[in-house]
Amino acid sequence: MMRVCTFSSLAAFAIITASAQSPMAWIKPVFKDSTLAGRWGVSGGMGVSYINAQDVVDLVSSRANQRMPAFKAAVEFFGNLVVPVSEEWSIKCEYAYILGSYNFNSSFGSAEASFNAHMPSVIAQYSLVDEEVYNVKIGLGGGYHFGSYSETIFGSENTYKGKGIGTTADLEANTAFSENLYAYLGADLRWEFIGDLTDSAGKSPIVSNLPITLHFFGLGARLGFSYYF
Secondary structure (H helix, E strand, O other): OHHHHHHHHHHHHHHHHHHHHOOOOOOOOOOOOOOOOOOOEEEEEEEEEEEEOHHHHHHHHHHHOOOOOOOEEEEEEEEEEEEEOOOOEEEEEEEEEEEEEEEEEEOOEEEEEEEEEEEEEEEEEEEEEEOOOEEEEEEEEEEEEEEEEEEEEOOEEEEEEEEEEEEEEEEEEEEEOOOOEEEEEEEEEEEEEEEEOEOOOOOOOEEOOEEOEEEEEEEEEEEEEEEEO
């Protein structure tokens, strides 16, 4: 009986000592990787952009017989795929869509105008901070983009389309909900050079005898989710 008690006491003492020396030994790690740099990811969400499309502003102002504000709020939807290429660099393949609209009174009554842009881009990103539960990245890139302007005046609708180069600089942060799911926060600057807008007959809306483009500068904020594999 004495030997059994002694053995039990020694076993209990060994367990208590091991626990005291290594208090985290009984806790299972939540994350498989120490950083996000080597993991593929996908993100998606929406945001708001403030757009200065000067040609569109001039055109709508002429239709409305009043000066429109230089910047217009537009809704943005986005999705992207992130591919790691090194410990600090990754490539983001992104599709973004921006839509803005105006409602105004023209010489012919109530009217509506809208513009949109389809913006597929490839962006090189550099990791400023890369931890197991969050990261912060900056990026620069661009692509060949497509846009259109539509107006409905006195029941008549006209649509004009254009295309051209677009560039973007972005800042994004991801913070963990779980091992794979993250909240996405982002901000971006855009310089778009979508060229002359024309209809199906090749005609352009004219203001001051100049063709209209969809060149614009934009500043946006985004909110969404990311999933890291």
